[in-house]
Amino acid sequence: MSRAAPAWDVVVVGGGPAGLSAALWLARYRRRALVLDAGRPRNRATWAVHGFPGLPDLRPDELRARLREQAMAAGAEFRAGTVRAVDGSQDAFTVSTHGGATHRARRVLLAFGLRDVLPDVPGLEEAFGQSAFHCPDCDGPSVVGAPVAVYGRGPEAAALALYLLTWASRVELLSDGAPSALGPDQLERLRQNDVAVRTEKVRRIVAPGGRLERIELEAAPDVAAEALFFHLGARPACDIAEALGCERDGGQPVVDHAQETSVRGVFAAGDLVGPPYLAVSAAASGVRAALAIHRSLVPASRRI
Numbered sequence: 001m002s003r004a005a006p007a008w009d010v011v012v013v014g015g016g017p018a019g020l021s022a023a024l025w026l027a028r029y030r031r032r033a034l035v036l037d038a039g040r041p042r043n044r045a046t047w048a049v050h051g052f053p054g055l056p057d058l059r060p061d062e063l064r065a066r067l068r069e070q071a072m073a074a075g076a077e078f079r080a081g082t083v084r085a086v087d088g089s090q091d092a093f094t095v096s097t098h099g100g101a102t103h104r105a106r107r108v109l110l111a112f113g114l115r116d117v118l119p120d121v122p123g124l125e126e127a128f129g130q131s132a133f134h135c136p137d138c139d140g141p142s143v144v145g146a147p148v149a150v151y152g153r154g155p156e157a158a159a160l161a162l163y164l165l166t167w168a169s170r171v172e173l174l175s176d177g178a179p180s181a182l183g184p185d186q187l188e189r190l191r192q193n194d195v196a197v198r199t200e201k202v203r204r205i206v207a208p209g210g211r212l213e214r215i216e217l218e219a220a221p222d223v224a225a226e227a228l229f230f231h232l233g234a235r236p237a238c239d240i241a242e243a244l245g246c247e248r249d250g251g252q253p254v255v256d257h258a259q260e261t262s263v264r265g266v267f268a269a270g271d272l273v274g275p276p277y278l279a280v281s282a283a284a285s286g287v288r289a290a291l292a293i294h295r296s297l298v299p300a301s302r303r304i
């Protein structure tokens with residue numbers, strides 16, 4: 001390789017389960033992999049990562065620390081830093097950070113995850129990740145036999161309410177002062193399943209220390225629930241995929257079976273590329289990206 005060749009085979013943008021799992025496997029293929037991480041993972045507000053096979057209920061920071069140590073022991077490099085921009089093209093990318101560093105790489109893996117949109121309700125932030133959740137698959141199993149509330153208006157909120165009956169003893173749907181946006185059939189389906197729809201405005205969520213005590217409504221009795229679920233959407237944690245010109249669907253980059261985006265040499269993995277939004281799925285897609293990136297770097301002289 002010439003002296004002007006990039007220092008890194010791959011720069012990984014984001015050090016969550018996706019980016020760190022990719023880095024581990026890239027290092028196993030003896031690829032020079034640098035992970036740059038801003039340190040604000042999607043699940044930082046919660047106390048445990050449920051359902052990660054073999055690692056029951058680890059704290060999110062503990063899971064990341066273990067993944068990081070394993071990747072670094074294999075030979076990957078990890079640095080704190082927030083990527084500002086990715087320029088260039090396959091074999092000659094330049095990755096710039098807000099701190100002023102630049103790194104040259106042959107491939108780039110985008111693994112910077114999503115940010116959740118939270119309901120604009122007083123008290124919600126304190127409860128988020130402790131007793132207010134966006135993901136029924138992650139936290140539904142923690143509310144077996146408990147009363148829960150769902151925040152939202154449309155069919156998606158109604159579907160979430162019905163889905164939670166897998167675990168909850170009772171579900172109430174809170175439309176927060178707006179008329180319910182459900183049709184008669186949907187309302188009837190909720191009624192058949194004893195899901196009450198409360199249309200009063202939500203005054204505040206009372207959750208001392210993050211533990212939901214009650215949800216106060218205006219001019220109506222409180223809602224007694226042990227957990228609140230919502231899904232108002234999520235967006236990429238930064239706009240790098242958009243700036244690179246990656247084809248996107250609903251804001252998220254579209255990838256092929258090898259996790260490559262529409263921009264050659266730019267791969268993407270983890271929550272950023274779509275469901276299921278689980279740590280183990282993010283890790284798996286990171287590994288899939290690593291294998292594909294390695295193969296894309298094998299020279300023609302070593303192929304038959």
Ligand SMILES: Cc1cc2nc3c(=O)[nH]c(=O)nc-3n(C[C@H](O)[C@H](O)[C@H](O)COP(=O)(O)OP(=O)(O)OC[C@H]3O[C@@H](n4cnc5c(N)ncnc54)[C@H](O)[C@@H]3O)c2cc1C
Nearest residue numbers: 014016017018038039040042043050083113270271278279
């Ligand atoms: C409240 C809550 C509870 C959850 N509970 C569970 C659970 O119990 N079980 C489960 O399996 N999943 C759970 N999840 C989902 C899980 O957190 C995600 O699926 C997983 O974190 C996705 O991993 P990722 O690597 O794609 O992204 P993330 O873990 O979000 O990591 C992305 C990383 O990229 C960094 N980054 C962002 N922008 C940049 C940039 N420009 N430059 C450098 N770095 C950048 C971020 O700071 C972050 O560190 C939960 C999520 C939430 C919000």
